[in-house]
Amino acid sequence: MTRRVSIFGATGSIGQNTIDLIARAPAQYQVVALTGGQNVAQLAADARRLGAQVAVTADPGKLDSLRAALAGSPVQAMAGRAALLEAAAMPADWVMSAIVGAAGLAPGLIALQQGATLALANKESLVTAGPLLMATARQHNARVLPVDSEHSAIFQALVGEDIAQVERIIITASGGAFRDTPMQDLAHVTLAQASSHPNWAMGQRITIDSASMFNKALEVIETKEFFGVSPQQIEVLVHPESMVHALVGFCDGALMAHVGPPDMRHAIGYALHWPQRQPLPVARLDLAAIGQLSFRAPDLARYPALRLAGEVMQAGGLAGAVFNGAKERALDGFIAGHIGFLEMAVLVEKVLSQLAGHPELANATLDLDNVAHADHLARRAVDALIAQRA
Ligand code: NAD
Ligand code: MG
Numbered sequence: 001m002t003r004r005v006s007i008f009g010a011t012g013s014i015g016q017n018t019i020d021l022i023a024r025a026p027a028q029y030q031v032v033a034l035t036g037g038q039n040v041a042q043l044a045a046d047a048r049r050l051g052a053q054v055a056v057t058a059d060p061g062k063l064d065s066l067r068a069a070l071a072g073s074p075v076q077a078m079a080g081r082a083a084l085l086e087a088a089a090m091p092a093d094w095v096m097s098a099i100v101g102a103a104g105l106a107p108g109l110i111a112l113q114q115g116a117t118l119a120l121a122n123k124e125s126l127v128t129a130g131p132l133l134m135a136t137a138r139q140h141n142a143r144v145l146p147v148d149s150e151h152s153a154i155f156q157a158l159v160g161e162d163i164a165q166v167e168r169i170i171i172t173a174s175g176g177a178f179r180d181t182p183m184q185d186l187a188h189v190t191l192a193q194a195s196s197h198p199n200w201a202m203g204q205r206i207t208i209d210s211a212s213m214f215n216k217a218l219e220v221i222e223t224k225e226f227f228g229v230s231p232q233q234i235e236v237l238v239h240p241e242s243m244v245h246a247l248v249g250f251c252d253g254a255l256m257a258h259v260g261p262p263d264m265r266h267a268i269g270y271a272l273h274w275p276q277r278q279p280l281p282v283a284r285l286d287l288a289a290i291g292q293l294s295f296r297a298p299d300l301a302r303y304p305a306l307r308l309a310g311e312v313m314q315a316g317g318l319a320g321a322v323f324n325g326a327k328e329r330a331l332d333g334f335i336a337g338h339i340g341f342l343e344m345a346v347l348v349e350k351v352l353s354q355l356a357g358h359p360e361l362a363n364a365t366l367d368l369d370n371v372a373h374a375d376h377l378a379r380r381a382v383d384a385l386i387a388q389r390a
Helices: 013-023 040-050 060-069 081-089 102-113 124-139 149-157 183-188 204-212 214-227 264-273 304-315 319-335 343-355 368-389
Strands: 003-008 029-036 054-057 076-079 094-097 117-120 144-146 166-173 234-238 244-250 255-259
Touching: 003 013, 003 081, 003 102, 013 029, 013 040, 013 094, 013 264, 029 040, 029 081, 040 054, 040 060, 054 060, 054 081, 060 076, 076 081, 081 102, 094 102, 102 117, 102 124, 102 319, 102 368, 117 124, 117 264, 124 144, 124 214, 124 319, 124 368, 144 149, 144 214, 144 264, 149 166, 149 214, 149 244, 149 255, 149 264, 166 214, 204 214, 204 319, 214 234, 214 304, 214 319, 214 343, 304 319, 304 343, 319 343, 319 368, 343 368
Parallel strands: 003 029, 003 094, 029 054, 054 076, 094 117, 117 144, 166 234
Antiparallel strands: 166 244, 244 255
């Protein structure tokens, strides 16, 4: 039986890895929707190759070029935010959520509402609206499967286990581009330096977030929301080789580690074939050749983002949406050259405290509108701080 699949963020790093797996067994899948942004040439080429029903660019200004690139093919071209949401409502069995940023939340919710299994790479969905996403899944008898490598690792270590017997969950962090850069040099690192990861090939935004550990901060919150454990049970461990992705510690002292090469096709493939396993085109580790793996505690002075994650979990409610929105906007500022690398965390911390207890956010229910409003206020607050500083 063929499975109907859609890929949101198909032109990105996760999207392309997902397409790589699906294109290896085209007879097994019927591709419903592929979505992208600016890169309509890639989007159109993949939509033609995979025989997608629709191809959607998030940018309405790109509709004409998408149409032109699809000329003569049966693929329908669509554009804009509404089209993206329409595509999410098209019946599918399995939907990859791989848009980067808060923009990935709404399509994922709609996919769950129509009962699709949601393969979740978009960690921002859980950071901004974890309880809403998980409740939507339960309500519609739909499933969320983790795709982030650490969370896929935890999920796999928990197969057949009782979460009540879990003492702690350890997620590893490579340390990113600057793990060995002296603290005093961090203020002046360049965009190009921050955009290169020692182990993983990923989109630019998550690569920079890895260097600042904002990515790990998001992942700590993602762990809490997805697995329902308490913040005190979650630990971060620096592991420069990126081979051990996560470890789950049980009440009897056993520690189950998930070990594998840094290749996202493993986690994507696990979510694609779950609850079964199927052969995947990832390298097999030769541990004797690797010889040694190393671990160390993260330096919290070096990575304020990790401390902020703790505060966000403590605050709850819309704090995650504020945190993520401020982080995204500060990252825009760093990419645009308006602020330095270390200023990102400084701005995010200021915005978190400015908006803590904000009358429009405190005690507001966690629904899509309020999450969007918190995100908007956070971005505006970052803009104001950057403008003040200029
Ligand atoms: P990427 O930048 O390579 O791709 C992002 C995709 O989202 C592209 O298709 C782009 O066109 C689309 N997009 C961007 N902004 C959009 C918007 N406003 N509306 C609609 N579409 C938009 O990113 P990536 O590295 O593939 O990461 C995607 C998601 O997966 C992120 O949430 C990231 O944190 C997560 N993730 C990525 C990796 C990885 O290895 N790349 C690993 C774990 C988790
Ligand atoms: Mg990860």
